[in-house]
Amino acid sequence: MAAAARFTVVGGGLAGLMTTIKLAEAGHQVDVLSLVPVKRSHSVCAQGGINGAVNTKGEGDHPDIHVKDTLRGGDFLAEQVSVKGMCYAAPGIIYLLDRMGVTFNRTSEGLLDFRRFGGTLHHRTAFAGATTGQQLLYALDEQVRRYESEGKVTKYEYWEWLGTVKDEGGRVIGSVAVDLRTMEIRTFPAEAVCLATGGPGIVFGRSTNSIINTGTAAGRAYMEGAIYANGEFIQVHPTSIPGEDKLRLMSESVRGEGGRVWVPRKKGDTRNPRDIPESERFYFLEEKYPKYKNLVPRDVATREIFMVCRDLGMGIGGKDGVYLDVTHIPAKTLDAKIKGVMEIYEKFVGDDPRVTPMVIFPGMHYSMGGLYVRFEADSRTQTPLEGSPVNQSTNIPGLYATGEADYAFHGANRLGANSLLSCIYSGMIGGPAMAAYAKNNATSAAAMPEKYFQSAKKYWEDRFATIKAMNGAENPYALAKELGDIMTENCTVVRYNDRLKKTVEKIRELKSRWKNVNVLDTGNVANRALSYTNQLWNMLELGEVIATSALLRDESRGAHYKPEFSLPEPKTKDPREDADWMSLWRKRHEKWAKTTIAKHAEQGPQISYEEISTPVLDPEPRWYA
CATH class of the missing domain: 1.20.58.100 (Fumarate reductase/succinate dehydrogenase flavoprotein-like, C-terminal domain)
Incomplete structure (x- = not known):
């Protein structure tokens, strides 16, 4: 087989773009299929930040603590080798993104700034205001466009992946896709195919996901023989705002910057929240969890909000909803740290959260489960072995999965800001794995009979x-x-x-x-x-x-x-x-x-x-x- 091979990456979000970068920088050709323009992929909606135990605040944070928090937060159901590899790679990933030009917030000394997120007691989350996903996506797309200009990457935007092409032995040798504008159906030969297609939010009707997140690619791969793992683990984000079309996320960064969750202590209290004195407010997360307070893991916060509203009947106005309050934080600080979220609430609700507490309720947000993928552990470090063709591979030969489409990194519950990290890390090891796999193929996909x-x-x-x-x-x-x-x-x-x-x-x-x-x-x-x-x-x-x-x-x-x-x-x-x-x-x-x-x-x-x-x-x- 020639040194340069051709691969297909399905999905133009962070996981897909990082997979593409790793393949292209190794000299290979990559076809990127995306339902929407790459810069509109759902990764653009991520708000709060990306985790990494960089420890610039001198709190004694370390990747080992990050590993423990992640495994503990996921109730010990995550794939542990992959989690350790991800957490150890995290500081380097953040500095790589910084060098790519991501506009991370900085301290007055010029260091990268970090905020707290749920499930940890450390300031571990690097952020670019409240539009971190957008900044990361644009930075990776800029790198991909460089390879695109060199002829190594071809983007097929507004193309939908339909399924695989297999040889008689069940090996994936390509894909079938449809142009959503012309409805042309065509095939794409590939030495390996990576599904980086995000989660299945629209299976739940309204969610915080983009309306393109139907899970269709993972569903089709499952029907073609891929194992789907831990499908029952669905994250309901504690803080979202309802809408007729979809739910909109109020990032965990709001609580990371000091936002407080509460309801009136008196059931049915109809006073303006600004008129309710501190002594008559029920800060239920802070009272029950004095150590982590409003930054308990998402599954814990969600169940507590659900219980207060449904079981105790203490939701605002007797309905589903609690206050997420940042009115005690100076407006200048809010605009410097989480302006993007403030603007979303103001636009879709009509109230300024800088002066009026937000009303939120849990909403379907993320799938911890996904396509089953495997890893080869380095016996010395117990992290994924660099360059192994096994990493991120499904049980179907030649089919890989990265990002939210795979099951490995979050177990029974995802810690906030680990999602962007897992997307990028899985792409960083998935791309080289695909290239290594292709080297072992006796016959290239391009040389396979046309009949397939x-x-x-x-x-x-x-x-x-x-x-x-x-x-x-x-x-x-x-x-x-x-x-x-x-x-x-x-x-x-x-x-x-x-x-x-x-x-x-x-x-x-x-x-x-x-x-x-x-x-x-x-x-x-x-x-x-x-x-x-x-x-x-x-x-x-x-x-x-x-x-x-x-x-x-x-x-x-x-x-x-x-x-x-x-x-x-x-x-x-x-x-x-x-x-x-x-x-x-x-x-x-x-x-x-x-x-x-x-x-x-x-x-x-x-x-x-x-x-x-x-x-x-x-x-x-x-x-x-």
């Missing part, structure tokens, strides 16, 4: 023609709304087995009704309804994985919370001092500290469990009081 590509292309031409001819009574967008409603109701903050069973049954009903859809548009140009109808089937498949996995995991861990299977409160402030409670915890942990493995079958997901290896850190109870 023609067959794959014909499959998708026939499928789209079949969907276009469907003239049933069902509206695909109405089916999607039903899916989103039941997933949000039963598969987010609190879960009950009877409701999860009904959710699985409902999804199977929706799959049956999908076969009677009306595609609504039979045009041959920019047919969004045709594309979406196909995506909807993939969304239904992923929804079934999520709901089935949640039904079968009878415990509470991280973002997966089942009251009927939760441990009782320990008798001591530190649970490790309660021997009976620790015995219960160990038994539960030994039974359920396993990765959920979902494989596709016509009758529904086939679920099994894989033991978690623990080469980095022994598990312990999560306790934040």
Whole structure:
């Protein structure tokens, strides 16, 4: 095989762009497929920052502490080798981004500034105001455009990935994609394909995700044989604002800069929040968690807000909502640190949060689960072995996954500001892994018989023609709304087995009704309804994985919370001092500290469990009081 090979990266966010950079800098050709212009990828919406134990504030922070916080925050369900590699690489990644020109906030001495985020007691989060994702995305895109000008990278914006091209042995040798403007279907030969396609937020209807985040690529890969792991772990962000079209994120950086969460102590108090004195405010996170206060991990904060509103009935005005208050912080400081978030709230709600407390409620935000990927550990460091073709590889030969599309880095709950880090780190090791894999192929994808590509292309031409001819009574967008409603109701903050069973049954009903859809548009140009109808089937498949996995995991861990299977409160402030409670915890942990493995079958997901290896850190109870 020639030194330069051709690869396909699907997704133009941080994970996809870093994968592309690593392949291009090694001299390879890369085709980047993106549903939208690369600079509109969902990474642009990230607000708060990127984690790294740089320790410029002299707090004694260290990558080992970052590893512990990440594993503990994820309730010891994350892939530990990958987490250690990520946390040790984090300081270098932040300085690399700084050299690329990211406009990070700085201290008065000119050092990089860091803020606190949930699940840690250290100032570990580098940030560029409240638009960190945008600044990082633009910086990486600038690097990619350099390789684009050299002919090493070709961008295909407004192209949707449909599926893989495989040889008779099941090896991926390319992809099939459709131009969303002309509806042309074509194939892309590749030595390896990387899915960096983000999360499945739209499976839940309204979420903080962009409306392109349907999970369709991961859903299709799962249907083609890729394992989907830990699908039940869905992060509901504690602070979002509702909208008719979608939810909008109020970044954890608001609490990182001193924002406080509270409700009136008197149920049904209708006074203006500015007229309620401090003594009559219930700062419930601060009272219950005096050590971490408003910066407990997201799953903890979400459940507390949910309990205050739903169980105690103390939501503002008797409805779902609590105050997120920054009015005690000088406006000049807010504008220097989190102006982007302030402007979002002001634009979509109409109130100035600098003078009026924000009203927020939890909203679906992130998927810890995703495509199952593997790593090869360096026996000396217990981090991913540099350049190994195993890193970030799925169980399908030649198919890789990075970023939110993979399952490895966050376990049962993601710590804020670890997402941007995991996207970039997974791309940094995923790109070289793909290149190493290609070197071992006896025959290049470009030299494979044309019949494989023609067959794959014909499959998708026939499928789209079949969907276009469907003239049933069902509206695909109405089916999607039903899916989103039941997933949000039963598969987010609190879960009950009877409701999860009904959710699985409902999804199977929706799959049956999908076969009677009306595609609504039979045009041959920019047919969004045709594309979406196909995506909807993939969304239904992923929804079934999520709901089935949640039904079968009878415990509470991280973002997966089942009251009927939760441990009782320990008798001591530190649970490790309660021997009976620790015995219960160990038994539960030994039974359920396993990765959920979902494989596709016509009758529904086939679920099994894989033991978690623990080469980095022994598990312990999560306790934040």
